[in-house]
Amino acid sequence: MVDHNISEERLNLFIDEQLDSDEMDAIHKAVLEDATLRERVCQLKAVRELVGYAYSEVPPSRYENEKNKRIQPGFYRAIAASMLVFIGVLLGWSTYGYTPKAVKAISAENAFQYVANHVTVDDRQRKIVLHIDSGDIKVVNAALHEADQLLATYRKANTPMKLDVVTNKGGINILRDDVSPYLARIQKLIEDDDVTFYACARAIQKARKKEGADIRIIEGVTTDKTVRQLIPDRLKNGWVYIKA
Amino acid sequence: MKIVKNLVAALSLKSEFAARRNKLYRIAYAWSHDSALSDDLVQETVYKALKNADKLRDIATLDAWLYRILYNCWQDYLRVKGRNVEFVEMHDSEQADQSDNYQQSQIVKRVRSSIEKLPMPLREVVTLADFSGLSYAEIAEITDVPIGTVMSRLYRARQNLKQELLEFGSDNLSELVLRRVK
Numbered sequence: 533m534v535d536h537n538i539s540e541e542r543l544n545l546f547i548d549e550q551l552d553s554d555e556m557d558a559i560h561k562a563v564l565e566d567a568t569l570r571e572r573v574c575q576l577k578a579v580r581e582l583v584g585y586a587y588s589e590v591p592p593s594r595y596e597n598e599k600n601k602r603i604q605p606g607f608y609r610a611i612a613a614s615m616l617v618f619i620g621v622l623l624g625w626s627t628y629g630y631t632p633k634a635v636k637a638i639s640a641e642n643a644f645q646y647v648a649n650h651v652t653v654d655d656r657q658r659k660i661v662l663h664i665d666s667g668d669i670k671v672v673n674a675a676l677h678e679a680d681q682l683l684a685t686y687r688k689a690n691t692p693m694k695l696d697v698v699t700n701k702g703g704i705n706i707l708r709d710d711v712s713p714y715l716a717r718i719q720k721l722i723e724d725d726d727v728t729f730y731a732c733a734r735a736i737q738k739a740r741k742k743e744g745a746d747i748r749i750i751e752g753v754t755t756d757k758t759v760r761q762l763i764p765d766r767l768k769n770g771w772v773y774i775k776a
Numbered sequence: 777m778k779i780v781k782n783l784v785a786a787l788s789l790k791s792e793f794a795a796r797r798n799k800l801y802r803i804a805y806a807w808s809h810d811s812a813l814s815d816d817l818v819q820e821t822v823y824k825a826l827k828n829a830d831k832l833r834d835i836a837t838l839d840a841w842l843y844r845i846l847y848n849c850w851q852d853y854l855r856v857k858g859r860n861v862e863f864v865e866m867h868d869s870e871q872a873d874q875s876d877n878y879q880q881s882q883i884v885k886r887v888r889s890s891i892e893k894l895p896m897p898l899r900e901v902v903t904l905a906d907f908s909g910l911s912y913a914e915i916a917e918i919t920d921v922p923i924g925t926v927m928s929r930l931y932r933a934r935q936n937l938k939q940e941l942l943e944f945g946s947d948n949l950s951e952l953v954l955r956r957v958k
């Protein structure tokens with residue numbers, strides 16, 4: 533029996549795909565069966581579309597106006613601009629530390645190129661640590677969704693990436709084989725995507741003390757380190773930190 | 777070889793970053809409804825991005841990083857002007873001349889007017905989500921609020937907009953949405 537009594541908040545999460553796959557499927561089924569529900573979803577989606585549409589065309593910026601007025605010498609101009617950017621990189625952008633006006637005089641386009649170039653030359657492997665410290669369904673769903681998106685993005689770009697998920701406090705519950713509703717999804721991340729999951733040793737110890745029973749963490753999860761060891765260690769080594 | 781490699785990288789990313797600038801400008805406009813102010817905000821964002829380029833560790837997070845800088849610039853502006861800035865008075869006076877196509881659309885006017893009526897935190901979140909297409913987690917990071925707050929703001933924003941827009945007439949709205957889908 534599909535529950536058709538779905539709150540507006542949940543429908544929002546549904547259209548933004550912020551629910552886990554079981555919930556998405558359940559609401560999708562209900563929407564197919566219930567015309568009123570279908571209309572509510574359509575209205576929400578229409579609102580979302582309209583907000584996107586409302587600013588799809590805006591008055592042109594000064595930058596755009598100037599760009600359109602400029603003569604376009606094409607390739608040579610691009611080369612010159614890029615060389616300027618690259619020379620800036622070579623010099624460590626020696627001007628920007630103490631002459632802000634010089635930086636402001638550089639066109640925005642070159643500025644963005646500089647940022648891109650600066651990042652591109654950093655060829656370290658992409659390493660991301662995702663920190664989950666809550667068992668709240670919204671937080672966990674968003675975090676797992678984020679993990680999926682990160683993996684998909686890097687896979688698409690054919691860029692190697694290492695993702696570690698560190699849990700503590702209520703977050704360790706997602707890794708407990710007796711209470712977690714996310715086991716299949718997490719196993720898939722471990723086995724198919726080589727994601728490493730950690731449950732904070734201290735959080736496990738606290739939970740064990742509080743519940744007076746053993747805390748069973750699923751296989752393949754590292755449990756011998758604390759979050760205070762894991763995260764600072766990664767940050768020191770250039771990992772990108774994302775808090776769920 | 778490294779020089780050539782970097783040069784090629786800079787060239788190939790040129791269009792990508794030009795597009796990013798445009799996105800920043802649009803979201804700034806969605807918040808402020810003022811093209812000159814949006815330009816200033818984006819310029820300031822670029823300047824700060826340059827100054828702090830070494831803090832960006834991963835190109836994949838570039839969008840969220842830039843939005844966050846832009847958001848902080850916008851908050852600085854609001855702080856200086858005071859939270860009670862009357863946005864109705866900030867309407868772009870040049871808008872009608874420069875963009876007849878979209879201004880002619882009564883629906884767009886109505887949607888923008890409905891967005892204007894939202895409290896600023898709701899407006900910021902709904903435009904980041906529905907216009908920029910950012911995830912809840914990214915918006916939480918950009919606006920420095922818990923993800924639950926993002927959800928509730930988004931919910932309230934869409935409820936208000938739905939109410940406002942339904943009053944305008946569902947026929948007009950469905951027509952527009954259908955045209956977009958095509």
